[in-house]
Amino acid sequence: MIMGVNPGVALALVLLIFGVFLGGGIMAAAAPKPITFVFGDSLTEVGNNNFLQYSLAKSNFPWYGIDYTGGKATGRFTNGRTIGDIISEKLGIAPPPAYLSLSPYDDAILKGVNYASGGAGILNDTGLYFVQRLSFDDQIRNFAKTKSTIKAKIGENATSALLSEAIYFIGMGSNDYVNNFLQPFLADGQKYTHEEFVELLVTTLEQQLVELYQLGARKMVFHGLGPLGCIPSQRVKSKTGECLKQVNRWVMIFNSKVEKLTAKLNRWLPNAQLMFADTYPAVYDLISNPTAYGFKISNTSCCNVDTSVGGLCLPNSKVCKNRKDYVFWDAFHPSDAANVVLANKLFQTIFATSTAPAPSPN
Ligand SMILES: *[C@@H]1O[C@H](CO)[C@@H](O)[C@H](O)[C@H]1NC(C)=O
Ligand SMILES: *[C@@H]1O[C@H](CO)[C@@H](O)[C@H](O)[C@H]1NC(C)=O
Ligand SMILES: *[C@@H]1O[C@H](CO)[C@@H](O)[C@H](O)[C@H]1NC(C)=O
Numbered sequence: 001m002i003m004g005v006n007p008g009v010a011l012a013l014v015l016l017i018f019g020v021f022l023g024g025g026i027m028a029a030a031a032p033k034p035i036t037f038v039f040g041d042s043l044t045e046v047g048n049n050n051f052l053q054y055s056l057a058k059s060n061f062p063w064y065g066i067d068y069t070g071g072k073a074t075g076r077f078t079n080g081r082t083i084g085d086i087i088s089e090k091l092g093i094a095p096p097p098a099y100l101s102l103s104p105y106d107d108a109i110l111k112g113v114n115y116a117s118g119g120a121g122i123l124n125d126t127g128l129y130f131v132q133r134l135s136f137d138d139q140i141r142n143f144a145k146t147k148s149t150i151k152a153k154i155g156e157n158a159t160s161a162l163l164s165e166a167i168y169f170i171g172m173g174s175n176d177y178v179n180n181f182l183q184p185f186l187a188d189g190q191k192y193t194h195e196e197f198v199e200l201l202v203t204t205l206e207q208q209l210v211e212l213y214q215l216g217a218r219k220m221v222f223h224g225l226g227p228l229g230c231i232p233s234q235r236v237k238s239k240t241g242e243c244l245k246q247v248n249r250w251v252m253i254f255n256s257k258v259e260k261l262t263a264k265l266n267r268w269l270p271n272a273q274l275m276f277a278d279t280y281p282a283v284y285d286l287i288s289n290p291t292a293y294g295f296k297i298s299n300t301s302c303c304n305v306d307t308s309v310g311g312l313c314l315p316n317s318k319v320c321k322n323r324k325d326y327v328f329w330d331a332f333h334p335s336d337a338a339n340v341v342l343a344n345k346l347f348q349t350i351f352a353t354s355t356a357p358a359p360s361p362n
Contacts, residue, residue, distance in 0.1 A: 033093055035112045035162060037146075037217075039139045040171035042118030042333065044084045047075030048134060049118050051100035055132035057119030062315050063303060067323060067336050077118055077312075079302070079329050080336025084114070084169060086343035090351075099142050109146050110153065112166065115139035121175040122205050128186070129179075136172050136208055140215075147215055163216030164271070170209075171223035173254060176201055178228060178332070182247065194250050202257045206265070213269050220274045221350060222262060224255040226283035232301045233311045233331035241299060243287075255280055275350070282345050286327055286338065293341050295327050302326035302335055 038044050042057065049055045058075065065073040067080035075098065076082055081089075088095040096112035117134035119127035124135045134142070151159045181189050181197050188197060212220065228234060229247030238244055255278060262274040290298040302320040303313030311331025313319070320326055329335040334342065 034091060035110075035166040036088070036091075036093070036096055036169060037112055037143060037166055038084055038096055038114040038116055038169045039136060039143075040084075040116035040169070040223075041120045041175050042077040042116075043174070044082055044114065044116040044169070044171050045075060045077060045098075045118045046082065046084070046095060046114045046116070047098040048100045048114070048116065049132070050075045051098070052117075052132040052134075055119070055130055057117070057127065057130035057133050059118065059312065063313050063317065063319050066319070077330070077333045078336055078339065079323055081339055083339045083343040083346065086340055087169075087347055090343070090347050099139075099146070105149060105153075107153070109149060110162070113143070113146055115142050116171075119175055119179060120172070121180060122172050122201050122208065123176055123180065123188070125188070126176045126180040136205075140208060140211055143212070144215055160216055164218045166217070166219065168212065168217045168220040169223070170212075170220060172205070173201065173225050173258075174228060177225070177247070177251065177254075178231075178233065181250075182234075194253070198250070198254050198257060201254060202261055205258065206261055209261070209265060209274065210269070213265070213272055218271055218273050220262075220272075222258060222274065222276050223346075224258060224276060224278045224280055225251045226279050227251060227287065230284070230287045230298075231332055232299070232305070232328050233307050235299060236307045236331075252280065277346060277349065279342070279346075282342065286341060290327055294324070295337070296322075296325040298327035300326075301328040301330050303330050305331045307331050 042059070049058050050060050059077045060073045060075050062073060063079065065071065065076060065079070068074060068076065085095045093111070096114045097108055099113050099115045102108055102113070115134065117139065119130035119133035120135050120139070121127055122136050124137060126135065127133050147159065147163065150162065154162070180186055181194070183189060192200065209220065227243065227248045228251050229244035234244050234247055235241050259276040259278065262276045265274050266272050286293055286295070287298045290296060302323050304318040305311050305313055313330040323335055324337040326335050327338045
């Protein structure tokens, strides 16, 4: 039944991360072992959807997790680690646990939480056909609950300090395209021109980022979208298997608007330190020149998915022999090996700028 649901079952996409930040040095101020809060979709999920009984956006079955510690599916939408997992390793911290895996007063929340949910988007109705997923608004509401619990544990002032020093990784928007605007049978693709749609996304995102700020977030890293037109689920729509240029153009418009938004919020919100991580160029380069990075294939996925019924790697799918040869694991998500390349790049960009002058708050 997962399959019946629709063509894009899955999730998210985005390709990830990496990129160039606007205000280099922002993260330089981070503590050696920062606390991180993660908001996102299937690219960053670590198992929240496993707790949503009716969600169709799940990956808790083989072959997912085959290259993760223990070799078992965890709810991550890849064969191994997400980019977030790899960044956490580099920071010397454990990847923050899935919000829904924690008991309400769990002390673990003091070290960071992952709110990400496959199928989620900036807009509430994105990913509607997954039945259950935690939209960005839902994730922010859950973060507000976390904040109350932290306050009950350590008091108001320590909570403000903790939240303002923490790093917030936010990766949203891929599903607003892949599982909303680009789905011909959903309303938003019919109702809006792209220009109107991207405006709706960016104004909604602005409110959401301001809400996080009001809750105490200061250091926020927004991962721009990757070239969604080049992911396997989109390529199959082209007769020749090429990247969909129109989709890539739209993604770039979204990215440039979000980049401007983060700059604006940095001017308006005292002590805000938002960074826009432009993931697009690096992901595009990896897809265009896979051999330069030690990969062989970037135009189709390791798992022989059926893109007409969802594009996830189902238990009866065939998996490629050498998973490190492929940039993509399924029709939407990069392989563990690709995530390593992308995470290294992202990490350098965010954290290797400690010699840059700190931005001045005024
Ligand atoms: C999305 O849902 C949340 C909570 O259900 C609500 O507060 C918010 O206004 C909704 N946003 C839009 C754009 O409908
Ligand atoms: C909390 O911070 C405020 C403002 O800095 C200060 O006046 C107050 O004494 C602090 N409260 C505690 C319990 O430390
Ligand atoms: C991927 O690229 C290879 C080499 O250019 C080509 O032979 C193959 O047909 C392409 N596969 C898909 C699914 O487009």
